[in-house]
Each structure stands twice: as structure tokens, then as C-alpha cells.
Amino acid sequence: MAAIELRGVTKRYERRGLRRSNVVTALHDVDLAVEDGEVFGFLGPNGAGKSTAIDIMLDYVQPTSGAVRVLGHDVQTNSVAIRERTGVLPDGYDAVGERTGREHVELAIEAKGTNDNPDALLERVDMLGPDSYPVEQYSKGMAQRLMLAMALVGEPDLLILDEPSTGLDPNGARTMRRIVREENDRGATVFFSSHILEQVEAVCDRVGILDGGELVTVDSIDRLRETIGGTARVTLECSQVPNGAPDRIAAIDGVASVETNGTKIQVACENRAKAPVIAACHDSATVTNVSTTDPSLEDLFATVTGGGA
Ligand SMILES: Nc1ncnc2c1ncn2[C@@H]1O[C@H](COP(=O)(O)OP(=O)(O)OP(=O)(O)O)[C@@H](O)[C@H]1O
Numbered sequence: 001m002a003a004i005e006l007r008g009v010t011k012r013y014e015r016r017g018l019r020r021s022n023v024v025t026a027l028h029d030v031d032l033a034v035e036d037g038e039v040f041g042f043l044g045p046n047g048a049g050k051s052t053a054i055d056i057m058l059d060y061v062q063p064t065s066g067a068v069r070v071l072g073h074d075v076q077t078n079s080v081a082i083r084e085r086t087g088v089l090p091d092g093y094d095a096v097g098e099r100t101g102r103e104h105v106e107l108a109i110e111a112k113g114t115n116d117n118p119d120a121l122l123e124r125v126d127m128l129g130p131d132s133y134p135v136e137q138y139s140k141g142m143a144q145r146l147m148l149a150m151a152l153v154g155e156p157d158l159l160i161l162d163e164p165s166t167g168l169d170p171n172g173a174r175t176m177r178r179i180v181r182e183e184n185d186r187g188a189t190v191f192f193s194s195h196i197l198e199q200v201e202a203v204c205d206r207v208g209i210l211d212g213g214e215l216v217t218v219d220s221i222d223r224l225r226e227t228i229g230g231t232a233r234v235t236l237e238c239s240q241v242p243n244g245a246p247d248r249i250a251a252i253d254g255v256a257s258v259e260t261n262g263t264k265i266q267v268a269c270e271n272r273a274k275a276p277v278i279a280a281c282h283d284s285a286t287v288t289n290v291s292t293t294d295p296s297l298e299d300l301f302a303t304v305t306g307g308g309a
Contacts, residue, residue, distance in 0.1 A: 001072060003158055003189040004034040004057060009066030011052050011213075026052040028213040030066070034191055039184050041200035042193040044210035045305055050193040051091055053210070054162050057191075058088060071158055084112065087151035089144075091162035091193075098134045101127060101146045105153070114154040121149040126175055140167030148179065159183055161192035165199050177203050197298050211305045224300050225271060231256060233293045234267040234277050238285040241265055245284050252276050263288075 011027040026049045034040045044050050055061035057070055059079035068075045070082045099107075105118040122128040125145040135143065144167045151159060159180075165173050173196070180190050180203045194200050200207055201221055208218040217224065238245075246258045246265065254273030259266045267277050274292055281287055 001036050002033040002069070003036045003038070003071060004032070004040075004191060005067075005069040006030050006032040006053070006056075007067045009053070009056060009063045009068060011049070011056060011061065012064045025213050027056075027063070030210075030213075030215050032208060032215055032218065034189065036189055037184070037187060038205045039180060039190045039203050040192075041204035041207040042191065042210065043195075043197070043200060043207055043301060044193075046195075048210040048305075049213040050210055051162060054091075054160060054191075054193060057160060058083070058086075084154075085157045087153065087156035087159045089147050089151045089159075089161040089164050091166070096136050098136065100132050101135055101138070101142075101149075102132060104135060104146060105149050108150040108153045112154040116153050121152055122146075124152065124179060125149045126171070141169055141172050144168055145172060145175070148176065152179070152183070155186065155188070157188055159188055159190045159192075161190065163194060164192055165194060165196045173199060197301060209301065209304050216304050221300075225294060231268050231299060232271045232274050234269065234274055235289075235291045236265045236267070236278065236281045236285075236287050237289040238263055238265065238281065238287055240285065242284045245281060248284065249277055249280050252280060 009027055009030045010025065013024045013026055015022055015024045030049075030053065042050050042053070052061060056063050056068055057075060059075045059082075062076065071085055073079075073081050075082060102118055102122065105121055109116045109118060119128055125148050127142065127145045127149060135146065138146065144164070148161075148164065151161070161180075164176050168176060177199065180192070184190055184203075190203075192200075204221065206218060206220050207224070209216050241260050241263060246260055249255060249265065249267055250258045252269070252273055253276075254270035255277060256268045256270075265281060269277055271294065278287075278290055
């Protein structure tokens with residue numbers, strides 16, 4: 001079963017300007033199915049429509065047209081049933097008020113009617129300790145960790161995390177990745193949007209890339225690498241770079257550039273050309289070391305969206 005299903009979803013907003021108003025299409029005819037048990041990463045440049053799509057999944061915003069089902073329910077007629085089984089980390093949460101972090105977690109437990117242990121939840125996000133003072137004194141990263149603890153209440157079947165790494169230091173980002181994996185191992189579906197491509201690459205089964213309101217691609221990162229290509233790099237260290245080797249490598253289909261530096265040959269090429277490059281070098285020299293890097297998700301993102309990450 002699909003945990004999240006969007007069919008032909010379009011969302012238009014009326015944007016009121018100082019002089020005149022116009023209509024913005026935030027999502028255009030989006031079809032998407034996130035399977036039960038997946039970790040799905042939702043990527044896209046600023047203004048691509050990611051938050052709008054998430055708000056529609058949570059029934060905070062209604063689509064102009066199209067249908068949305070979450071955990072088997074229609075979001076517009078059954079949002080209460082969905083929210084009971086979903087943990088949400090909203091984008092840009094502003095921690096205000098005099099309640100402590102622990103009190104916020106207790107309220108979330110009460111609202112969901114579960115018997116979670118607040119200390120255990122706070123400990124999972126490394127917030128046991130700073131949990132006892134008012135959240136208005138929290139830093140951005142602390143507020144983000146607290147929101148994550150609240151999202152985990154009740155072992156939700158679905159976690160929807162909007163830009164979960166916002167404000168987190170590297171330790172916080174690692175905690176976030178660990179929790180995403182633990183929740184997924186428990187059986188939860190995790191859907192999260194992010195600009196931080198390494199985060200997505202580290203934990204996601206599949207990614208969807210949204211650009212200008214259109215879902216331009218949905219695939220596993222490995223398959224995206226294969227289909228989109230991008231630049232791989234091969235560095236070969238030889239006892240001595242033989243005459244003619246750079247030219248022979250440059251002639252291989254898919255090779256973009258060849259540079260030599262002392263006993264090193266550095267090659268930029270398409271993924272498919274890596275093996276022939278290594279073989280050509282082995283044929284003509286004694287190779288002492290080979291290292292390769294795949295095109296990064298950042299390269300893929302730039303290729304798909306026609307810009308930078
Ligand atoms: N309430 C609103 N009224 C008018 N336009 C809106 C509204 N909310 C979003 N938009 C517009 O819809 C488009 C998509 O915005 P959205 O916030 O969904 O993008 P996003 O991918 O989440 O961006 P970011 O990565 O910057 O958070 C943008 O052009 C934005 O200006």
C-alpha cells in the first residue's frame with residue numbers, strides 16, 4: 001500500500017502584491033506514491049513547492065485540484081485519523097512560551113493519548129538536561145530537537161519531517177539520521193524534505209525532485225546516477241605515466257578530461273567510462289593505486305533542476 005499518494009495535485013495561490021495580484025502555481029499536476037516502509041527524500045530548490053506539498057498532505061492547505069490519500073485515508077475527509085498515526089516536524093518552528101521542553105513533550109503525549117515516557121523521548125534527541133527551562137530560551141537547534149521528540153510520540157506509522165536539519169549542528173544532524181533509521185527499522189514510513197543533499201543521500205531509499213512545482217524525477221539515488229550520468233572522477237597512480245597513455249584514455253568514449261600530475265593520472269568521465277579507463281591504464285602501466293568518486297547527489301540535483309543546489 002502507498003503510505004502517501006498524490007494524484008494530479010495542482011495548487012494555485014493568489015499572491016497579493018502592493019500594486020497588483022497574480023496567481024502562482026506552487027504545484028502542477030503532481031503524481032507521487034510513497035510506499036509503506038520507505039524513507040523518501042523530497043528535494044527541490046527554494047520555492048519549488050515542497051512545503052506546499054507537505055501542507056496538502058497534512059490538510060493544512062487544500063489543493064486547487066487533485067486527490068491526496070495518506071495512510072489509506074482521504075486527507076480532506078479523514079485528517080483526524082491520519083494525524084493520530086503521523087508524527088510531524090514542521091518547517092521553521094518558532095519556540096515561544098514559558099513551558100519547558102519536557103512540558104511540551106508531555107502535552108504532545110496527552111494530545112495523542114499515549115503512554116510514552118517523556119524522558120526517553122528527550123534522551124533520544126539528546127535533550128535530556130536542557131529540557132527543564134522555557135522553550136523561548138532555546139536555540140534554533142534545540143527547538144528543532146524538541147520538535148523531533150514531539151513528532152516521535154506514539155510510535156507513528158508515518159513521519160513527515162519538513163527540513164529536519166534546519167539549525168542542527170553536525171552532531172544534531174547525525175542524531176537526526178540515526179533516528180530516521182531507527183524509526184524506519186521499527187516499520188515507520190519517513191518522508192522528509194531537505195536542501196541538505198548528504199542527509200538525503202545517507203538515509204533515503206528514493207528521492208523525488210521538485211522544480212517549479214513539477215515533480216521532475218522520482219527514483220533511487222543509484223538509478224538516478226545511472227540515468228542522469230554526471231561526472232565521476234578516477235585517479236590512477238602509476239610507477240611511471242607511460243608515453244601516450246593520457247591520449248589513449250582521452251579517446252575512450254565518455255571521458256571528459258585527462259590530467260597528469262607526476263605519477264598520477266586524473267580522469268573526469270561519465271560513470272560508464274570508469275571501468276574502460278582503469279583497464280586502459282592497467283594495459284600500459286603498472287598501476288599502484290586507483291581511487292574513484294561517483295557523481296554526487298549535488299551534481300544530480302544541479303543537472304535535474306538546471307541550477308545549483
Ligand atoms: N500562502 C501563500 N500565498 C501565496 N504564495 C505562496 C504561499 N505559500 C507558498 N507560496 C508560493 O508557492 C511557491 C512554492 O512555495 P513553497 O513554500 O511550497 O516552496 P518550498 O519548496 O517549500 O520552498 P523553500 O525551500 O524555500 O522552503 C512559491 O512560489 C511561494 O512563493
